[in-house]
Amino acid sequence: MAKIYSASTTAPVNIATLKYWGKRDTKLNLPTNSSISVTLSQDDLRTFTTAAASEAFTKDTLWLNGTEESVTGARTSACLAELRALRKSLEDADPSLPPLSTYKLHIVSENNFPTAAGLASSAAGFAALVRAIADLYELPQSAEELSRIARQGSGSACRSLFGGYVAWEMGEKEDGSDSRAVQIATETDWPDMRAAILVVSAKKKETSSTTGMQTTAKTSPLFKHRVEVVVPERFKVMSKSILDKDFETFGQLTMADSNQFHAVCLDSSPPVFYMNDVSRNVISLIEKVNNLAGRVVAAYTFDAGPNAVLYYLEKDEPIVLGLLKAALPDLDGWQNKATVSAAVPDG
Numbered sequence: 424m425a426k427i428y429s430a431s432t433t434a435p436v437n438i439a440t441l442k443y444w445g446k447r448d449t450k451l452n453l454p455t456n457s458s459i460s461v462t463l464s465q466d467d468l469r470t471f472t473t474a475a476a477s478e479a480f481t482k483d484t485l486w487l488n489g490t491e492e493s494v495t496g497a498r499t500s501a502c503l504a505e506l507r508a509l510r511k512s513l514e515d516a517d518p519s520l521p522p523l524s525t526y527k528l529h530i531v532s533e534n535n536f537p538t539a540a541g542l543a544s545s546a547a548g549f550a551a552l553v554r555a556i557a558d559l560y561e562l563p564q565s566a567e568e569l570s571r572i573a574r575q576g577s578g579s580a581c582r583s584l585f586g587g588y589v590a591w592e593m594g595e596k597e598d599g600s601d602s603r604a605v606q607i608a609t610e611t612d613w614p615d616m617r618a619a620i621l622v623v624s625a626k627k628k629e630t631s632s633t634t635g636m637q638t639t640a641k642t643s644p645l646f647k648h649r650v651e652v653v654v655p656e657r658f659k660v661m662s663k664s665i666l667d668k669d670f671e672t673f674g675q676l677t678m679a680d681s682n683q684f685h686a687v688c689l690d691s692s693p694p695v696f697y698m699n700d701v702s703r704n705v706i707s708l709i710e711k712v713n714n715l716a717g718r719v720v721a722a723y724t725f726d727a728g729p730n731a732v733l734y735y736l737e738k739d740e741p742i743v744l745g746l747l748k749a750a751l752p753d754l755d756g757w758q759n760k761a762t763v764s765a766a767v768p769d770g
């Protein structure tokens with residue numbers, strides 16, 4: 424019987440505090456602006472992926488949460504082609520290696536959280552896929568180099584190759600070779616950061632991120648101002664706030680950037696809506712608490728869906744979690760804690 428080679432890995436979710444929204448190249452997933460995110464603990468949200476290769480396999484297959492998905496889509500194909508090419512160059516250099524680059528792949532991936540509900544499932548998914556195959560192929564490439572491949576699967580996936588605080592530098596080159604993720608700081612550099620995830624709805628979002636961001640980039644007059652003026656400055660100040668452990672600045676910018684991201688969505692034609700009434704209640708509540716305290720106790724952020732992520736410092740956890748329980752008792756299924764993860768995904 425033909426031998427089956429396999430490798431398994433997990434990859435974490437990351438939640439952007441400076442949002443990626445807009446592509447300058449849809450094929451290579453090159454963004455119109457740089458972005459910043461925080462990687463969450465894999466105890467709470469993660470994708471677990473196994474990749475296997477064998478001479479006996481007759482076609483590439485991918486199962487996501489038990490359902491067979493296409494591997495012929497441009498994104499998955501791009502990742503597989505790049506990884507196979509890297510493996511091929513290893514095999515060319517050392518002919519004693521088994522020719523895994525010529526074998527079909529079977530990939531099995533499971534999320535422990537709702538898929539496509541604005542909880543960055545594609546980020547963890549493609550990061551895990553790339554890492555699992557890179558491990559299977561015993562590739563020597565660094566996380567930064569692998570992030571360029573994961574980016575082609577889903578833009579935000581490049582940031583899930585690192586733990587802690589991560590920047591996706593947009594780069595300038597047309598071939599995307601300088602558009603990759605880098606770590607700004609590890610979890611232990613700012614260890615008292617906490618995140619709470621409020622699952623407002625686990626339904627699949629109505630407008631995919633890819634469609635939504637293209638609509639915005641094509642039609643929103645505010646968008647140009649955002650990518651040319653606002654984000655470059657915010658990128659510098661937010662990076663510094665992370666290095667300085669300055670939660671006041673970090674929190675203010677996180678909330679401002681979530682609000683501007685949803686503003687450019689609303690400024691699109693047709694407008695794109697991701698938040699709902701519960702999301703807006705969360706914003707009002709956090710704004711009131713911060714206002715009463717005279718400081719940023721918690722910072723909210725919303726991605727392409729209604730679910731809220733709150734960032735706060737460990738010392739304020741009793742206030743934040745107590746407040747949520749008191750003010751939003753009906754919010755079902757919210758996970759009350761996700762510590763920031765430092766761990767680079769296994770492998």
Ligand code: 2P0
Pocket residue numbers: 438439441442443444452458545546576577578579580632633725726727
């Ligand atoms: C982000 N989002 O920075 C932003 C904020 C959603 C809102 O990255 O088309 O799934 O696969 O590159 O990465 C969601 O977009 O989009 C996203 P593609 P992706 O996290």
